[in-house]
Amino acid sequence: MTLGYVLLQNLRRNPLRSGLTMVAFALPMAVFVVGISLVLALQQVSKANEAELRLAVQNRIALVNALPERLRREIEALDPEKKRIVAVCGFRWFGGRVPNAKSGIQSLGVDPDTFPIVYRELRWTEEEELNWQRDRRAAVVGSNVAAQYGWRVGDRVTLESTVPPYLALEFVIVKITDVTGRVNGMYLRRDYFEESRAERGFRTPGCNVFWLRCTSIEAMREMQSLIDGHFANSPNETRTMDENAFAASFTEALGNLPGLMQGIALVVVFIVALVAGNTMMMSFRERTRELAVFKAIGFSNRRVFGVVLAESVLLALVGAAAGIAPTAAVLSAVGVRTVGFLPITSLSVSPTAIVVAMCIALSVGVAAGLVPAWQAIRLNTVSALRRVG
Amino acid sequence: MTLPLYYNWRNLFVRKLTTLLTVAVIAVVVAALIVLLSFGTGMQRSVGGSGHPANLLVLNAGATAESTSLIWPEDARLLVQTPGAAVGPDGQPLVSLEVVVQTDVRRLRDSSSANVAVRGVDDVGFLVHDQVQVRGRMFTQGAREAIVGRAAQSLYRGLNVGDRVALGRSRSHEYEIVGVFESAGSAFESEIWAPRTMIADSYQRRFDSSAVIRLDNADRMAAAADYVNGPAVRLKATSEPEYYRQLSDQSQQVVYLVLGLVIIMATGAVFAVANTMYAAVDGRRREIAMLRTLGFSRLAIVAAFLVEAAMIAGLACLVGIAASLPFSGLRRDFLSNVTHSVTGFEIVITPGICLAALAAALLVGVIGAAAPSARAARTPIVRALRRG
Numbered sequence: 169m170t171l172g173y174v175l176l177q178n179l180r181r182n183p184l185r186s187g188l189t190m191v192a193f194a195l196p197m198a199v200f201v202v203g204i205s206l207v208l209a210l211q212q213v214s215k216a217n218e219a220e221l222r223l224a225v226q227n228r229i230a231l232v233n234a235l236p237e238r239l240r241r242e243i244e245a246l247d248p249e250k251k252r253i254v255a256v257c258g259f260r261w262f263g264g265r266v267p268n269a270k271s272g273i274q275s276l277g278v279d280p281d282t283f284p285i286v287y288r289e290l291r292w293t294e295e296e297e298l299n300w301q302r303d304r305r306a307a308v309v310g311s312n313v314a315a316q317y318g319w320r321v322g323d324r325v326t327l328e329s330t331v332p333p334y335l336a337l338e339f340v341i342v343k344i345t346d347v348t349g350r351v352n353g354m355y356l357r358r359d360y361f362e363e364s365r366a367e368r369g370f371r372t373p374g375c376n377v378f379w380l381r382c383t384s385i386e387a388m389r390e391m392q393s394l395i396d397g398h399f400a401n402s403p404n405e406t407r408t409m410d411e412n413a414f415a416a417s418f419t420e421a422l423g424n425l426p427g428l429m430q431g432i433a434l435v436v437v438f439i440v441a442l443v444a445g446n447t448m449m450m451s452f453r454e455r456t457r458e459l460a461v462f463k464a465i466g467f468s469n470r471r472v473f474g475v476v477l478a479e480s481v482l483l484a485l486v487g488a489a490a491g492i493a494p495t496a497a498v499l500s501a502v503g504v505r506t507v508g509f510l511p512i513t514s515l516s517v518s519p520t521a522i523v524v525a526m527c528i529a530l531s532v533g534v535a536a537g538l539v540p541a542w543q544a545i546r547l548n549t550v551s552a553l554r555r556v557g
Numbered sequence: 558m559t560l561p562l563y564y565n566w567r568n569l570f571v572r573k574l575t576t577l578l579t580v581a582v583i584a585v586v587v588a589a590l591i592v593l594l595s596f597g598t599g600m601q602r603s604v605g606g607s608g609h610p611a612n613l614l615v616l617n618a619g620a621t622a623e624s625t626s627l628i629w630p631e632d633a634r635l636l637v638q639t640p641g642a643a644v645g646p647d648g649q650p651l652v653s654l655e656v657v658v659q660t661d662v663r664r665l666r667d668s669s670s671a672n673v674a675v676r677g678v679d680d681v682g683f684l685v686h687d688q689v690q691v692r693g694r695m696f697t698q699g700a701r702e703a704i705v706g707r708a709a710q711s712l713y714r715g716l717n718v719g720d721r722v723a724l725g726r727s728r729s730h731e732y733e734i735v736g737v738f739e740s741a742g743s744a745f746e747s748e749i750w751a752p753r754t755m756i757a758d759s760y761q762r763r764f765d766s767s768a769v770i771r772l773d774n775a776d777r778m779a780a781a782a783d784y785v786n787g788p789a790v791r792l793k794a795t796s797e798p799e800y801y802r803q804l805s806d807q808s809q810q811v812v813y814l815v816l817g818l819v820i821i822m823a824t825g826a827v828f829a830v831a832n833t834m835y836a837a838v839d840g841r842r843r844e845i846a847m848l849r850t851l852g853f854s855r856l857a858i859v860a861a862f863l864v865e866a867a868m869i870a871g872l873a874c875l876v877g878i879a880a881s882l883p884f885s886g887l888r889r890d891f892l893s894n895v896t897h898s899v900t901g902f903e904i905v906i907t908p909g910i911c912l913a914a915l916a917a918a919l920l921v922g923v924i925g926a927a928a929p930s931a932r933a934a935r936t937p938i939v940r941a942l943r944r945g
Contacts, residue, residue, distance in 0.1 A: 185832055192828035199821050229728050230659045230672055232624070232897060263625065272621065332627045334619025403727050417670070418892065428593075432818055435589045439582055439822060443829045446578035450836045 171471075171478060178479050182451070186483065189447040193487025196436040197525055198495040203429040203436075204521040205499075210426055213349045217411040220289055223388055224414040225378040225395055228405040234260065234374030235404050237362075240279070243378060246394055252387035257282040258375035260358055264327035266317060272330060273313055277358035280306075286381045287355075290345045299342040304360040307339035310353045311346040319344070327354075333368040337361070377414075437528055444487075444536035448480045452540035459544050460552035473541045480537025481530060488529035492522055559857050560848070565865045569872075572837065579833040580873040583921055586826045587877025587914045590819050592884050594913065595906045597812035600891060603708070603902035605805035607743035608797030611775045612685060613639070615768040615785055618793045622804070622896040623657040623767045624674065628792065635790045636768050641777030645684050651771035653682040656753055658760045659898050660724050662713040664890075671890060673709055674748045674898040675724060677756030685771045689745060693718050693736030698752045701759075704736040706746035708901030712890055722749065725759035744801060747890065747901040769797065804895055823921055830925025834866055838933040845933050846941035855934040862930030863923055870922025874915045881906060 179186045225243065227233040240256050247253045257279045264275035280301060284292050290308065292300075300306045309319060319325060321341055329335045339356055362373045382388040392408045399406040452459075462472055496517040569576045608614070615636060620626035633654055642650040656677035661670050680698060683689055696702035703724070705716045715722060721731045732751055740746055757763070772781055778796055785794035795803075838845070845858055890901040 184835060188828045188832040188835070192825050192832065195821050195825035195828070199818050203818075228661070229726070230661050232659055232672075233726065263621075265621075328619060330619060330621045331625045332617070332620075334617060405727070418894075428815070432589070435585055436822065439585050439825060439829075442578050442582045442585070443825070443832070446575055446582070446829065447832060449574055449578070450832075 171474065174475055175479055175482055178451075178455075178475075179483065182454075185447065185451070189443065189483055190487040190490055192443040193440055193484060193529070194491030196439050197488045197491035197529065200433050200436040200440075200528070201492050201495055201517055201521045201525050202499070202515075203433045204524060205515055205518045207426045207429050208518045208520055209515055214412045214415065216289075216348055217415065220411065221382045221385065221388055222286065222411045223380040223382060223391060223395075223408055224411060225380065225406050225408045226376065226414075228396075228407045231376055232261075234372070234376050235378070235406070237373040237375060239399075239404060239406075240375070240378055242398070243380065243395060246398060247391070252383055252391055254381040254383060255282040255285040257286040257379045258358060259377045259379060260361060260374065261331060261376050262327070262356060262361060263330040264354065264356075265330055267326065267328055267336070273327070273354050274352055275327060275354040275356060277361035278355050280357045280359060283308075283355065286379050287350070288381070290343070290347050290350065292343070296343045300357075303340055303342065304357055305338060305340045306342040306357055308343045308345060308355040309341050310351040311344055312351040313354055314341070314344045333365060333370050335361075335364050335368065337364055437532070440484075440528070441532045441535065444480065444484055444532050445539075447483065448476075448536045448540050451479070452476060452543065456547065456552050460547055460549045463547065463549045464553065469545045472544045472547075476541040476544050477534065477537040480540070481533035484529040484533030484536070485526065488525055492517070492525055496522075560853065560861045562864065565861060565868055568837070568841075568865060569868060572840070575833055575836060576869060579830060579869055580876060582826050582829045583870055583873030583918055584876035584880060586819070586823050586921070587874050587918050588880040589822065590917055591878060591881040591906055591910055591914045592904075593815040593819060594812075594910050595881075595884070595904045596889075597809075597815060598907070598910065599889075599902040599904045600900075601805045601809065601812070602742065603747070603900050604744050604801050604893075606741075607745065607801040608799075609686070609688065609771070610796065610798055611643075611772045611778075612797035613770040613772060613778060613781050613785070614795050614797045614800045615770065616766075616793045616795070618791060620793070622893075623655070624659065624896045624898060626657075626766050627764045628654070628766065628768060629764060632790060632792060633765055633768060636770060636785070636792075639770050639781050639784055641772045641774075641781045643771045643773050645681060649681070651681060651685050653678060653685040653769045653771075654753065654765040655682060655767050655769065656756050656760070656762055657766040658756060658762070660722070660728070660749070662709075662716070662722075664712060665714050666712075668714070671713060671899045672892065672897060673713065674896065675703075675756060676745075676748050676750050677753035678750055679753050682750075682753075682769075685769050686740065686745065688743070689738050689740045691736045691738045696735055696750070696752055699754065700752070701730060701732045701755055702735045703732040703749050703751040704738050705734055705749050706901075707737055707739050708746040708888070708890075708903075709748060710737050712747075712888055712901045716749070724749075724751070724756070726761050730755075730759040742903075744804075744900050747899060768792075804893060823917060826921050827925045830866060830869070830922055831928060833869075834862060834926045834929035835932070837865070838862065838929045841933075842936055842941040845936045846938045849936070849938050850942070858934045858936075859930045862933050863926050866922040866926030866930075867919055870918040871915070873922075874918040877914060877918070878906070878911055 227235050237258060240258050243256050244253065260277040262275040262277050263272060265272040284297050284300065300308070319341055321344055323341050324338055325341065326336060326338050380391060382391060388410065395408045396406055459472055499515055499517055615628070616623065616626040617628060636652050637650050639652070642652060645651050658675050659672045660675050662673050664671055691704055696704055703722060710716045716734060718734055718737060720734050722734060724730055724732050738750065770781065772778060782794040784790065785792050848858065884904055885906040887904045888901060889904070890899040892899050
């Protein structure tokens with residue numbers, strides 16, 4: 169009689185309970201895996217951003233207060249030999265929206281000359297870059313936005329700006345990007361935008377943010393204090409920060425989603441542990457006599473301990489697997505485009521999340537089986553046999 | 558004939574540990590539900606419940622929020638003739654022109670920076686927004702004085718009465734805070750209010766952001782909106798409550814997401830309850846058969862197990878509510894992606910939320926117990942009595 173056979177028989181003796189326990193295990197585990205995958209995906213976005221060595225320069229008082237366009241030259245002049253700065257690109261909030269659409273698109277006017285350099289990771293082909301430079305109406309669109317409105321490269325689209333002077337402009341899509349973190353954005357040429365503003369009497373060309381691509385992390389740190397120092401006590405005081413610090417001020421718009429997810433993950437682990445503990449207690453109580461028989465016919469304490477513990481662990485692992493596998497399948501099939509505000513195109517279940525979930529299942533299984541297994545060792549064979557089950 | 562409740566209550570204690578663990582499972586789900594719900598509703602209430610039903614908010618036709626709206630003075634003048642506008646004690650129509658700008662403040666909690674809305678209003682603004690109650694002194698028109706909302710004061714640094722807050726395009730103008738105001742928990746409480754002329758000067762603004770018109774009564778809303786939207790004015794009119802409802806759409810998304818997760822966890826809890834109740838039924842086969850021979854109907858048996866599950870759920874709900882109470886009264890803020898300014902909200906565990914949690918817990922308990930109690934009712938009497 170092998171351990172495996174005993175285990176299988178034990179799980180089959182009350183298939184209903186085994187089944188219920190597995191489902192009670194699987195559902196919270198599915199939530200756990202989704203939550204952790206989401207947190208990891210967001211972390212990946214910020215890691216990718218870090219590698220791009222970008223700095224954001226904004227008005228110290230508020231992002232909505234635009235800085236004059238000429239500050240780009242001043243920033244560039246701080247590093248005349250271009251040892252630390254690769255390029256500077258000014259961004260102005262366009263706040264566009266497809267006419268009559270309910271929600272807006274994260275759309276920004278960008279300096280056309282330096283945008284392909286500062287956002288090198290968008291993997292520009294020669295043709296795309298040429299089209300971007302040639303046509304003033306050119307726009308680069310994130311793949312989530314393009315999918316939402318059914319846009320393709322070459323399409324002409326009209327956007328209404330929700331900020332003064334409320335322009336309605338036509339754009340030609342020259343590139344659709346699926347690079348992580350840029351999938352919900354739309355980038356248009358600031359020269360076109362500013363000219364249209366000027367026609368409406370808004371002759372104050374400016375930028376909400378200047379993005380700098382630096383040559384190294386040290387260069388980033390140096391530039392950060394250099395820029396803020398240079399503009400201190402001027403009418404345009406600046407605040408310079410790295411890309412993740414800049415992004416962090418927006419993620420709070422969602423009420424700290426990663427924190428929420430981690431909290432939920434903890435709750436889930438707790439629930440799962442309780443369910444497993446509960447089942448193992450019940451299962452053991454039912455079989456007190458049977459374990460006594462095992463001991464009476466010469467099973468060693470260690471063997472009995474192993475049988476009880478292994479059952480708990482097996483149940484936990486199978487339950488977790490039953491929750492994770494379908495979740496992974498569904499997520500890869502559906503994607504997360506429906507949850508539009510996330511900076512990612514698709515949420516795949518990360519291997520890390522699976523490993524973590526299985527490790528948790530393992531430890532929960534061990535913890536839940538430990539008390540009954542210990543009781544099994546301490547079982548007084550004679551009195552247990554006498555007890556009416 | 559039904560079984561006495563005392564019988565059910567005593568039964569819970571036969572399997573103390575199992576009952577306790579099941580209670581804990583449901584309690585965790587209940588606590589999670591309560592905290593997340595009160596988080597979401599707190600967020601929604603802070604924005605969604607703002608505005609007076611007889612107030613008409615006027616924005617530029619292209620704008621989606623006050624902070625990105627511009628109203629030219631010549632257009633603003635036309636608003637005085639809005640049909641149905643109420644008339645103030647001085648004989649002037651109640652039209653409040655407002656400048657909405659922003660300033661950067663530090664959170665008390667972690668010193669991170671937050672964008673707070675600054676609203677410049679004239680005296681008529683307090684007639685239009687008559688829910689605003691000022692504690693301390695009101696600012697004087699023409700002076701660099703400000704009053705702050707209660708939520709803003711409790712969340713951000715340096716906004717107490719007597720403090721000076723630096724406002725203006727280059728933050729070079731200091732305003733003395735002379736009072737704190739409440740407005741029935743609405744979004745205004747997250748703002749700083751100051752005289753309109755002073756704010757316009759400090760921020761070098763020649764235009765107003767929005768206008769709020771108080772109407773004689775809410776029925777005249779449509780006619781007034783037609784006038785404002787029409788060819789004479791060509792601005793965009795929304796009822797004030799509707800404007801704030803739209804702003805709270807964003808927080809609704811978070812609520813839906815969270816509810817989805819809680820529903821999945823609750824389903825897990827249903828199976829946990831089913832598991833426990835099956836164990837209870839199986840352990841009491843003889844007892845059930847005995848009750849049936851005594852004359853208790855199948856229905857009474859089903860009811861007994863459902864009541865038992867409901868007791869577990871009710872108990873769990875109490876534990877869950879107790880566990881979530883420490884979160885009550887926490888204050889947080891969130892950044893709107895429409896106005897780009899923060900709104901403070903309070904996590905309040907209301908009786909309504911507790912009732913919803915109780916309903917959810919009972920539902921979990923009863924659904925989980927349905928199949929086991931049906932099995933109990935089908936217990937074959939003779940065989941169960943003979944066994945063991």
